Amino acid sequence: MQMSNDDGLVVRVQPAPEGDMEELADLTALLRADLLELDVDSVDPVPVEAAPEQAKGAAELVGWLAVRFGTVETLRAVVSAVRGWAARTNRVVEVSVGGDVLKLTGVTSEQQDRIIDGWLARHAAGA
Numbered sequence: 656m657q658m659s660n661d662d663g664l665v666v667r668v669q670p671a672p673e674g675d676m677e678e679l680a681d682l683t684a685l686l687r688a689d690l691l692e693l694d695v696d697s698v699d700p701v702p703v704e705a706a707p708e709q710a711k712g713a714a715e716l717v718g719w720l721a722v723r724f725g726t727v728e729t730l731r732a733v734v735s736a737v738r739g740w741a742a743r744t745n746r747v748v749e750v751s752v753g754g755d756v757l758k759l760t761g762v763t764s765e766q767q768d769r770i771i772d773g774w775l776a777r778h779a780a781g782a
Contacts, residue, residue, distance in 0.1 A: 664730065665701065666690075666737060668718040669747040679718045686740050686748075687720055693732050696723035727779045734759075734771055752778050 668686060670679050683700075690698045701719035724730055734750060734757070741748040741759045748759045757774040759767065 664722040664724065664733060665751045666720040666722055667749045669749065670718060676717050682744060682746065683718050683720065686737070689736055689740055690720070690722060690733060693736060694729050695733060696725060698722050727775070730778065731775055734775065738767060738771070
């Protein structure tokens with residue numbers, strides 16, 4: 656199913672309580688490399704001028720990525736990759752489309768599957 660060119664996903668790697676910005680930047684670069692292996696149009700750091708309202712400047716954007724994709728299937732692949740990455744690194748990652756946020760955490764696989772399926776269904780319905 657094709658989606659419009661304006662569709663994009665914002666990925667936000669949550670900083671660890673005891674982590675620093677350099678560690679967060681390094682982890683985000685690793686996630687970006689993983690996502691670039693998928694059939695996405697682009698994966699780039701979120702520019703300051705496009706920062707969501709909750710970001711309070713450039714330092715707040717460390718850990719944020721903008722992912723462009725064309726189909727619901729690609730969106731599903733990206734969310735699946737982020738989920739796997741979050742599990743491997745023991746990090747919390749938020750993904751959002753049009754302000755609809757999905758938090759990928761350490762819940763059981765079955766719980767996470769239900770949450771992801773519901774979130775994806777909302778975006779497939781509007782495509």
